[in-house]
Amino acid sequence: CSTTSQKHRNFVSEPMGNRSVRDVPGSDLYRAAADQMLGQYLVSGRDQGRFQGYLKNTTGANAKQQSDAYNGMRDWTDNNM
Numbered sequence: 001c002s003t004t005s006q007k008h009r010n011f012v013s014e015p016m017g018n019r020s021v022r023d024v025p026g027s028d029l030y031r032a033a034a035d036q037m038l039g040q041y042l043v044s045g046r047d048q049g050r051f052q053g054y055l056k057n058t059t060g061a062n063a064k065q066q067s068d069a070y071n072g073m074r075d076w077t078d079n080n081m
Contacts, residue, residue: 008068012075025072041073048074 008025019034044050051073052066061069 005068008072008075011072012079015080016076025068037069038073038076041070041077046074046077 005025007023011023011025016035016038021034021037024034024037040054041051044054048070051070052061052063055061055066055069
C-alpha cells in the first residue's frame with residue numbers, strides 16, 4: 001500500500017468548491033479547474049486508464065502525476081459523494 005502525501009490527505013478531506021487545480025494531487029502542470037478535472041473523472045466512468053489517458057493527452061502529465069491525480073479524485077469521490 002502506498003503512502004499518501006499531505007497534499008492528498010488535504011484534498012480528499014475538504015469540499016471541492018472553487019478549489020484550484022493546484023490542490024489536486026499530481027497536478028503541478030495542469031491548467032484547468034479542479035471541478036473540471038472532477039467532471040472529466042466522472043465522465044470517464046471513474047476508469048483509471050481513461051482518466052489517466054485524458055490527463056496525458058490534454059496536459060502532458062507524466063505517469064506519476066496521472067496516478068496521483070487519479071488517486072486523489074478516487075479518494076475524494078469516495079469521501080464526498
